[in-house]
Amino acid sequence: MQVEDRTYAPGEWVRGRVEVQEGGHSRRLAVALLQRDRTSDYAGVVRTIAGPELHQGDLEAPASFEFAVQLPADAPPSYSDTFGAAYWEVDAKSDERGMDTHARTVIRIGPPAR
Amino acid sequence: MVVFGLGAAGAAVALWLGRNTAKSKSGSEVGAAVFLGVAILLVLLAVWLWRRLFRPRVARWLEVRADPVAVRRGDSVRATLRVTDQSRVDGDLQLGLVCTAFHDVKVHSTDAQGHSSDHRSTQRTDVVKDWRELDRGTAEHALEFTVPADAAFSYEGDTISWAWRVSARVERGHRSDPHSDVPIWVAP
Numbered sequence: 001m002q003v004e005d006r007t008y009a010p011g012e013w014v015r016g017r018v019e020v021q022e023g024g025h026s027r028r029l030a031v032a033l034l035q036r037d038r039t040s041d042y043a044g045v046v047r048t049i050a051g052p053e054l055h056q057g058d059l060e061a062p063a064s065f066e067f068a069v070q071l072p073a074d075a076p077p078s079y080s081d082t083f084g085a086a087y088w089e090v091d092a093k094s095d096e097r098g099m100d101t102h103a104r105t106v107i108r109i110g111p112p113a114r
Numbered sequence: 115m116v117v118f119g120l121g122a123a124g125a126a127v128a129l130w131l132g133r134n135t136a137k138s139k140s141g142s143e144v145g146a147a148v149f150l151g152v153a154i155l156l157v158l159l160a161v162w163l164w165r166r167l168f169r170p171r172v173a174r175w176l177e178v179r180a181d182p183v184a185v186r187r188g189d190s191v192r193a194t195l196r197v198t199d200q201s202r203v204d205g206d207l208q209l210g211l212v213c214t215a216f217h218d219v220k221v222h223s224t225d226a227q228g229h230s231s232d233h234r235s236t237q238r239t240d241v242v243k244d245w246r247e248l249d250r251g252t253a254e255h256a257l258e259f260t261v262p263a264d265a266a267f268s269y270e271g272d273t274i275s276w277a278w279r280v281s282a283r284v285e286r287g288h289r290s291d292p293h294s295d296v297p298i299w300v301a302p
Contacts, residue, residue, distance in 0.1 A: 037271035041220040042234065044272025077302045079266060081241060083217040084274035111302040114186070 001092050001103040007110040008088075010075040013068050014107060018054060018092045020063040027095040029055040031067045034091050034104075035075070039084040047072075059094060067092075077111045115163070119156030126150040173284065173292035175199035178209075180280040180296045187300060188263035193280045195248070195255040205286035207250050211259035213242035213266055213300075216275045241266060241276070245283075267302040 003016035014033065031051035037044055051069035069090070078087045088109050094101040126149035133142035177196040185191055195209050216238050224230040242265050248255050259280070266276035278300045283293035 037269075037274050039217045039219060039273045042218045042273040046272050076267065076269060079269075079302075081215065081266060083215045083239060083241070086269055086271060086274070111187070 003105050007108045010112050011073040013070050015068045018065045020059050020061045023061040026059045032091050034089045037086045077109045115160040119153045122149045122153035171292045176282040176294035178282045178294045178296045184299045191259045195282045197253050203250050205284040207248040208245045209282050210245035213278045215239050215241045218273045268300045
């Protein structure tokens with residue numbers, strides 16, 4: 001997955017591309033934004049912003065899908081300290097029978113404008 | 115103390131159940147009543163000691179206010195404190211701005227049989243502590259605090275949360291500190 005490497009503002013669109021490098025059975029390919037946090041021992045998902053469905057059915061390689069997902073206006077910025085971190089991630093998921101295949105990329109969110 | 119209380123309760127039950135076969139039925143009943151009374155007293159004493167020694171005490175005689183209660187990082191908060199009963203200030207009187215991180219950690223424990231297990235525990239750590247000493251002889255205080263621009267913002271997450279508060283406390287060394295808090299919301 002390729003996402004522009006920069007700091008995003010809340011409410012901004014996150015644009016990128018999912019490259020299929022290996023084909024296979026799939027029900028659908030979709031992208032979502034995940035608001036996550038973690039400590040040294042645990043990680044969790046606080047909120048999921050569903051993005052567009054990029055493809056339905058089996059995937060063939062090579063293939064490329066562009067996407068755009070909008071961050072919510074109240075998205076908390078990325079932050080970390082000694083005890084943990086709050087951050088956002090773009091998650092491309094191939095929904096498959098059994099274990100799904102994911103490609104994930106962490107993105108930086110800046111504070112809202114004053 | 116709780117164990118002795120439960121023992122006394124057990125003795126009361128045993129005496130009560132065995133009163134019909136005892137030499138003196140009334141003696142058993144009186145004994146059961148005495149043991150029951152001792153059990154209740156011991157449990158109440160244990161609860162009182164726990165509350166007194168270990169549980170942080172909310173001091174209603176410390177009236178704290180924060181204005182505004184919703185700020186952004188880098189903004190200032192005006193904190194006011196009114197001590198309604200100065201005779202209860204038996205330590206260092208302080209007013210502060212505090213941010214606490216509630217973070218989940220894996221705790222490893224081993225029982226008496228040697229079985230080990232992990233469980234999730236939420237620990238709390240004060241990550242911003244701006245405590246200021248106050249004059250014990252003065253009843254009303256007002257201070258201005260600035261939320262650090264690079265500090266955590268208020269956040270309620272899944273594995274970690276950060277919570278801000280304006281707090282007044284009486285620091286008393288090895289005893290629990292009476293305190294009074296006003297939560298504030300710090301936006302990014």
